[in-house]
Amino acid sequence: MPTNPVTITVTGHAERSIAPNRCVVQMNIEFDAATRAEAADATTASAAALTDLIRSLDKDPSRPLRRWSLDQVQHSRYRPYHPQGKKLPWNYRSTATAAVTFRDLDAVASFVDRASAIEGVNVAHLEWKLTRTAHAKALSRVRDLAVRDALAKAKGYTRSLGCKRIEAVALADPGMLNAGQRPDFGTPVMRAMAASAPIQDTERSAIELNPEKVRITAHVEARFEAP
Numbered sequence: 496m497p498t499n500p501v502t503i504t505v506t507g508h509a510e511r512s513i514a515p516n517r518c519v520v521q522m523n524i525e526f527d528a529a530t531r532a533e534a535a536d537a538t539t540a541s542a543a544a545l546t547d548l549i550r551s552l553d554k555d556p557s558r559p560l561r562r563w564s565l566d567q568v569q570h571s572r573y574r575p576y577h578p579q580g581k582k583l584p585w586n587y588r589s590t591a592t593a594a595v596t597f598r599d600l601d602a603v604a605s606f607v608d609r610a611s612a613i614e615g616v617n618v619a620h621l622e623w624k625l626t627r628t629a630h631a632k633a634l635s636r637v638r639d640l641a642v643r644d645a646l647a648k649a650k651g652y653t654r655s656l657g658c659k660r661i662e663a664v665a666l667a668d669p670g671m672l673n674a675g676q677r678p679d680f681g682t683p684v685m686r687a688m689a690a691s692a693p694i695q696d697t698e699r700s701a702i703e704l705n706p707e708k709v710r711i712t713a714h715v716e717a718r719f720e721a722p
Contacts, residue, residue: 501721503652503661504672507645512708513633515623517561517596518603524591524615531587535570538589541615542568548609549595552602559599567592604704623706630711637713642666645717658721665718672716 524541528534542565549563568591575583597603603621611618625633646663653661665672 503649503719505645505648505717507641507715509637509640509644510712511637512710515625515706515709516629517624517626518600519622520595521620522593523617523619526615527586527588534587534589538591541613542591544613545616559597559602561596561598563595565593604702625709633711637711641713641715645715649719653721661719661721664720667716669714669716
């Protein structure tokens, strides 16, 4: 057993997977045409159809939507490539983007099928996430587990040294206890694994979405003394 107090510095880590409670469906509308009017009119028509679909869900008594937006309408033109370098007529492109946030995850698959059936609408990305409140609660639990992990490590060291008790003297976020010595850790993070799903033909049954859980990790640094 050491005759002088021993200082023990450890890191604690914890990770948990939490089921998401929100899904953001990212979409875009795109049309190319020989004239600006043709491209713009087609985009406007599809945007109106998509808006009608979204509003029908927004008025649903079960309130499956949290929020939605349709914006970023852009009009541009370009010349198609020609292998001999000939100057071809202009092509015109009109685009718009939309995002729909679902609180009812069971309603996502049906919406994706119906939205992708609208001409020119592409479902680009499904983002599975947690609300701020759910994330804060989950992160608090994971931080607590990280602290317990650090304490368990320190107790293991004290047992190896033959010390009978241990006292905590410092607890910090990564890099703050030993500044500049632990560049491999950052602040607690939340990662959404697998945020998208393949889109099937609309004539087939609605796709069955099975999103992976949101992974939340936490790291802490702790210093103890074994008298």
